[in-house]
Each structure stands twice: as structure tokens, then as C-alpha cells.
Amino acid sequence: MSVNALYTDLSGYYDLMCVDIDYQAQSNAIRRLHQIFGNEGKRHLDVACGTGPHVRHFLDAGFTSSGLDINQPMLDIAAQRCPEASFSLQDMSRFEVNEPLDLITCFLYSIHYNDGLDKLGDCIASAHRALNEGGVFCFNAVDKQRIDNELFVKHTAQQAEETFSFRSGWHYSGQGERQSLRLSIEKTTAETTQVWHDEHPMVAVSFSELIALLEPTFEVHVFEHDYQTITPWDNVSGNAIFVCVKRERLA
Structure with missing residues (x-):
């Protein structure tokens, strides 16, 4: 993706x-x-x-x-x-x-x-x-100098018959002008679970x-x-x- x-x-x-x-x-x-x-x-x-x-x-x-x-x-x-x-x-x-x-x-x-x-x-x-x-x-x-790459936030929400789990956190390599927001979404129904992973580049x-x-x-x-x-x-x-x-x- x-x-x-x-x-x-x-x-x-x-x-x-x-x-x-x-x-x-x-x-x-x-x-x-x-x-x-x-x-x-x-x-x-x-x-x-x-x-x-x-x-x-x-x-x-x-x-x-x-x-x-x-x-x-x-x-x-x-x-x-x-x-x-x-x-x-x-x-x-x-x-x-x-x-x-x-x-x-x-x-x-x-x-x-x-x-x-x-x-x-x-x-x-x-x-x-x-x-x-x-x-x-x-x-x-x-x-950027205070980002902890191990920290993240997570919550779960319900929509109709689907359960969503969202997780996001900052990541910075320690140098340069690029950091990222790492995001994952898990969607669960009675039969299946789908997972998306995405990374948004940021300044x-x-x-x-x-x-x-x-x-x-x-x-x-x-x-x-x-x-x-x-x-x-x-x-x-x-x-x-x-x-x-x-x-x-x-x-």
C-alpha cells in the first residue's frame, strides 16, 4: 500500500x-x-x-x-x-x-x-x-529530539458488526528532518480480520x-x-x- x-x-x-x-x-x-x-x-x-x-x-x-x-x-x-x-x-x-x-x-x-x-x-x-x-x-x-520510538497510542471502536483497533506512534531515526507517523488498523468481523499498516512521512x-x-x-x-x-x-x-x-x- x-x-x-x-x-x-x-x-x-x-x-x-x-x-x-x-x-x-x-x-x-x-x-x-x-x-x-x-x-x-x-x-x-x-x-x-x-x-x-x-x-x-x-x-x-x-x-x-x-x-x-x-x-x-x-x-x-x-x-x-x-x-x-x-x-x-x-x-x-x-x-x-x-x-x-x-x-x-x-x-x-x-x-x-x-x-x-x-x-x-x-x-x-x-x-x-x-x-x-x-x-x-x-x-x-x-x-523531534524528544520522540520516544517505543511509545504509541491504541484504542478500539465498534461500527455496526465490525470492530476496529487503531494504533499509532511517532518514529524518528535521531538525525535529519524526516520523521514518520506509523499507523496500523485492524478490522475484525465474525469471520475475518484484516490489518493495514501505513507510514506517513512527516517533517x-x-x-x-x-x-x-x-x-x-x-x-x-x-x-x-x-x-x-x-x-x-x-x-x-x-x-x-x-x-x-x-x-x-x-x-
């Missing part, structure tokens, strides 16, 4: 794979951060939006929300979930918007889907161009490298990866939430 074939072929199972994610808590936390650091505007874009659950929560909170993704089947589901939103098929490393935005989000570590540090820089530049003055770019990230970056990419054009605030509280990053943990405020133009 090709690198992203599983992501495409199982788009109908994506929400089941993410059933343990608290989309509302994540969305509420970013809205609080936007209230603290943002420009009070309500125009929002979710980058790598998938099937649109975060977009749904932002719409319900009164935002004019939109989404982009590279996967059309995902966008088709998102459009059904959020008929009042607009969605576009675009690469996150180089995207364009029709009107300036006040908030750009990128959840679920999807910032790492940029293909290398150059593309990550392009994504940051695209976000900067798309934002109004004082607009905010929020995303979560993992520090590997340390937090110091990431901050260096952001600081020329953004005021950067880093918080612990906790959507229940707003706690500054302790400079130790390997997962964090980045809140990046577009710098004002110099007079």
Missing part, C-alpha cells in the same frame, strides 16, 4: 479512528487563546481540516469558518458536516485565501505533514500572508528550530499540550501548543 493510500481508502473510517479525540475541548482552548492574543476578528481557517469536526465547533461558536485539505474524500465529508462553511482542496505548504483571516488553526500535529523544513517554512509564510494584522496562527507540534523539527522559523514574522507563545488549562511550556515536554501572532508592520 502506498504511503498515503490508507488515509485515502479509509476516509470513511477517519472519524472512527479519531473517536477518542475531544474536538470540542481543543476548539474551546484555541478560542480562549485567540481571545487573549488575537485581534477579536471571527474569520477562521482550519488547515488540514480532515472531515471538519473542528470547523463545526468554530461555526457553532460564531466564527465564519473554512477548511482546506489535500484529500477530497475528507473534504466531501466535511462539506456534509458543515454545509455553511467553505472548503478547498489545497496543499498546506502553499495555500491562498480570498479574504484576510483572523485565526488559522492546524490541529492533530498536522503541521508535520509539510514535506521538509523548506515546505514548513512555506506553510508559515502562507499563514502569515493570509492573516490580518494581529491575527493568530495556532497549531500543536512534537519536538522532523526541534522546538528551537521551529521558533527560529516563526520569530521573524510572528510573536511566538508556547504552551503545554493541555487543552484544559493554559500553562506556559516548561521547556522540557516534547509536545506543545504554539500560538503565533502576526507581527505589526513597522511604521
